[in-house]
Amino acid sequence: NAGVTQTPKFQVLKTGQSMTLQCAQDMNHEYMSWYRQDPGMGLRLIHYSVGAGITDQGEVPNGYNVSRSTTEDFPLRLLSAAPSQTSVYFCASRLGNYGYTFGSGTRLTVV
């Protein structure tokens, strides 16, 4: 059972480039979400989805796009990367009211 898988683990982008961070879960969880972790700020919610075809914005959605075409996958797109998006990104999923399962993260640097 792989849990929540994030790829890539590391990425360096130039300002203005676009890319997609991948997230997949094999637990048939309804709820998936993306967080970013910055020093002293904890984890802040970017976007979330309560099921296939349904997405919504979190606390810090600007500059990011998501879609949920299947239960398993929840990719996060950076439309035009900026240095302020340098962060560690975590994908998480949960079933019902149980605790979240997090992926191991993607460390993104925008230069």
Place this chain on the structure above:
Amino acid sequence: DQQVKQNSPSLSVQEGRISILNCDYTNSMFDYFLWYKKYPAEGPTFLISISSIKDKNEDGRFTVFLNKSAKHLSLHIVPSQPGDSAVYFCAASEGAGNMLTFGGGTRLMVKP
């Protein structure tokens, strides 16, 4: 303005002693609280939770206390072990299963 705050960025404790990690919140609508533990290069893992109908929840060496009037919760680890060295995040939500708001984290170092 952060709704969930962990005012101590780091804490150092001797092995075998008690570790107390603190968390304050401002949103009175929060009624479900969780603690997550995070090792370097890994995602956070769920540790323990508490609902606002309780003031204490225990799981082995870990106990979470909730003081609703003070909008304060704490995590006690007794006895502390070197393997407990990690970053601990508290999180809160309005109802179990809803969107989580995280604190900034406290780095715990347990010295042998």
